Amino acid sequence: MKFATAIVAAAVAAVASAQSAWTFPPEGPCVAACTDSVGKSFFPLYDDVDSNGPFFFTSLSYTFERGTPTTIAFMSQAGTCMNSCPITEQNSYRASYPLKLKWYQDSKPAALRRRRLAHFSSRTIHPSLAAPPSPPKHLQHAFHPQDLVACILVCREWHQVLTPLLWELYFDRAHYGKIPDAIASRQSTHFRRLHLTETAKPFPLHSTRLRVVAFSYCQLPLKDCADLIHANPEIAELDWTTHHLFLNPAQQQEDRDAEEVATVRAALERPTRLRKVFVGYPHIQLYDVVKILKKNPALRNLGLWSELYLGDIPAEEEGGGGIGPFPSVQDLYLNVSWEKNSKALLRFLRWFPNLELLKLARQEGCSAEALVRVCGSVARF
Structure with a gap:
């Protein structure tokens, strides 16, 4: 038991060390409310604000694991919500996205360790701490974007192709x-x-x-x-x-x-x-x-x-x-x-x-x- 506790403590310390490099300013209140409400609909413990929190990387994965069914569905719903936000907040979100994506990719090994730790802890601590299961495969063919802005926010390739249609x-x-x-x-x-x-x-x-x-x-x-x-x-x-x-x-x-x-x-x-x-x-x-x-x-x-x-x-x-x-x-x-x-x-x-x-x-x-x-x-x- 002491050995398992030591492993958990060491992993948490490693994650906290990696997460301490997050220096980006918070999003605008409207955009932040959108990502938080949509994120919690996917994962009740979603928190992309507290960079030292235990589920920070798990929360970021919904935004930056591009091309996966989970991220596509998340960005579609979040993008629809952001469509009603002030244009300044939307522009700020788009401008900071590439830098945040690079940071996430550079720190991704820590994120993967955090997911394994959450899976391990779910068997010994509490089921609610487990990482969210992957959506069923049929979601890969059931993506229904709400509007053009939501599609543009899915990934860089979609942004490049669809932005001319928006304007x-x-x-x-x-x-x-x-x-x-x-x-x-x-x-x-x-x-x-x-x-x-x-x-x-x-x-x-x-x-x-x-x-x-x-x-x-x-x-x-x-x-x-x-x-x-x-x-x-x-x-x-x-x-x-x-x-x-x-x-x-x-x-x-x-x-x-x-x-x-x-x-x-x-x-x-x-x-x-x-x-x-x-x-x-x-x-x-x-x-x-x-x-x-x-x-x-x-x-x-x-x-x-x-x-x-x-x-x-x-x-x-x-x-x-x-x-x-x-x-x-x-x-x-x-x-x-x-x-x-x-x-x-x-x-x-x-x-x-x-x-x-x-x-x-x-x-x-x-x-x-x-x-x-x-x-x-x-x-x-």
């Missing part, structure tokens, strides 16, 4: 104010869909693989919007509506800046993979629209929020027949005055032989008969 969409009305600008800027390389309105103040964007871009009266300067379009050649959907749309014609003319207009036009000519484009900028002209159509052969939806003057479209016998057709376009939205553009509009519509939906913002005086005659494929007006 795929940035919509300022939902995210601005909840996500610090510095973090949003740093993660903007992962953005694939970007929606900016008047809500967000400008912050640096480093996106280069955007596929959906919407600038709706946003505070981002026009030049910065244009630069972002130039930096993202994969854009498939573009919605660009500026505050200039609210100005009356006289104000629009006064506000017109040649360099600014050239910047916007150059940006609109940059994409070549557009399937959908809506533009609300009063200085766009017909030849700008033609360039967009010619550079995007897969374009299906075309919308022009600002008034477009079509009076300069030449008739076919005057050379206008060489501009179209554009068979890919199926939906068309136009802000055109029928009174000023009736003949030109009919010529314009002939460029779209497969048109299915036509919307006219200004329908006063429109001839339905003429539209039907020209747009025989249109199902809805």
Whole structure:
């Protein structure tokens, strides 16, 4: 009996010596509460705070034995809980994880001795002190992650693969104010869909693989919007509506800046993979629209929020027949005055032989008969 007691005392002393090197600061209160509550649901004596406690290594094993069913299940539940914690606590947890993992791996032999000691003691002291049994094997195929954040916290490989999915969409009305600008800027390389309105103040964007871009009266300067379009050649959907749309014609003319207009036009000519484009900028002209159509052969939806003057479209016998057709376009939205553009509009519509939906913002005086005659494929007006 004395010999067994001496072995237990020596093992405990060895574990305490190894654990004394733990110098990491405690986690935030919310994150700590999550790991503690989830840990105790797995192991009633869970304690990852007291570095000199008898079950410290056993508790850490739930977090750092990566790839095991126990750690996967633990990190899934803990990650779901942490999702509601302040972002500063979550970032601190992720930042310290690699260093803690290395410390645990370096000290792992002591952890294994501690588990054997717990198993030995469970036969002579009390069953509650035994190390928790391994979960049944069927848990290897019954892992149901609660959400994306929980999956990201499982291991480094999952973090690298899934983090881009977490940041795929940035919509300022939902995210601005909840996500610090510095973090949003740093993660903007992962953005694939970007929606900016008047809500967000400008912050640096480093996106280069955007596929959906919407600038709706946003505070981002026009030049910065244009630069972002130039930096993202994969854009498939573009919605660009500026505050200039609210100005009356006289104000629009006064506000017109040649360099600014050239910047916007150059940006609109940059994409070549557009399937959908809506533009609300009063200085766009017909030849700008033609360039967009010619550079995007897969374009299906075309919308022009600002008034477009079509009076300069030449008739076919005057050379206008060489501009179209554009068979890919199926939906068309136009802000055109029928009174000023009736003949030109009919010529314009002939460029779209497969048109299915036509919307006219200004329908006063429109001839339905003429539209039907020209747009025989249109199902809805």
